[in-house]
Amino acid sequence: MLVNVKASRTSLSHHLNSTYLIRHGVESSSLKPDGAEYNGADEKFICLTCRLWRQLTSMKKILSIQSSVTAGFVGNAVAGPVLLVMGHHPMMVDTISLAAHPGYGGRGGGPLADHLFADQLRGLQDLGETGDIAQIMTGYLGSASQIDSIVALLTSWRAETGGHYILDPVMGDAGRLYVSNDLADGIRTRLLPLADIITPNQFELAQLSGTDITGRDSAADASGLLLSQHALTAIIITGVTNTGHRSEIGDLLVMRDGTQIWHPADGTAKNVAGGGDLLTALFSGYLASGQALPDAFSRASATAHTIIAASPTPRDLALLENLKLVSAS
DSSP: OOOOHHHHHHHHHHHHHHHHHHHTTOOGGGOOGGGOOOOGGGHHHHHHHHHHHHHHHHOOEEEEEEEEEEESOOTHHHHHHHHHHTTOEEEEEEEEEEEEOGGGSOOOEEEOOHHHHHHHHHHHHHTTOSTTEEEEEEOOOSOTTHHHHHHHHHHHHHHHOOOEEEEOOOOEETTEEOSOHHHHHHIIIIIGGGOSEEOOBHHHHHHHHTSOOOSHHHHHHHHHHHHHHSOOSEEEEEEEEETTEEEEEEEEEEETTSOEEEEEOTTOOOOOTTHHHHHHHHHHHHHHTTOOHHHHHHHHHHHHHHHHHTOSSTTOOOOGGGGGGOOOO
16 A cells, blocks of 8 residues: 555644644534544544554654565564564665575575665665665675675765664674674774664674673773774673673663663573564664663663563564564654
């Protein structure tokens, strides 16, 4: 179904103005937009209209550039439904298309060809679709050469808007890289300097900072180092674990102004594929909805860990059955 948002906003504005008059003593029979009359039975319609109006006026376009899988929930398979439920408009560009993530025991598929990836990003600009994008977030990339097109898009977009670029520097976990050295270097040297907010896991923070991360304190120190080197607003580190204490796990926010917030996993200390993607998507959605950055982090971390706790196996997030836990407010 195609919806003319501009026309819808105009129509809704008319209805809301009419609603105001009704509630302030104007006879409903005197209000006949498009031949319609209002009466007491319209209260339910009025409530729905107000809710739709809030959704239309708070909806943000968020460009998500990351992986796509047919089975399971990682990358854009997480970001798409989460951002939709939160009342935003997800614009998804796939960097790689797979049958499933490697946790299934096989992949099937591969990266988007470089020229097609570049054409898709350039096409968005040519169509005039980038000027009102509120946020861009990037996750798993299919090749180091995709960074060229992303940098070009970010540079052009930054000249048009003051939106946030959220970088999830997906490159590895549990002590090992699972992307090429060229791609890891490109994330560190080319995308990190452009980012407003980054959401690495503990291993990725160590790769970006060149320091050893052994727990919460060293993660905060490494974040402080990156904040001093780059124009970052904040760093969110997911799955921070104190060495030797696997049960002590949580997410840490470190901001440029010195704010630090620790959100413990509270008994959900398990690694489920797509968990980091989920937290990043939730955080992006809450931030786009107007929540303050610390509040957006706390809400995203709490919701993500609730869904992770409800996931029966490490292979998959129990996402669809728990989307009811996700909301924009």
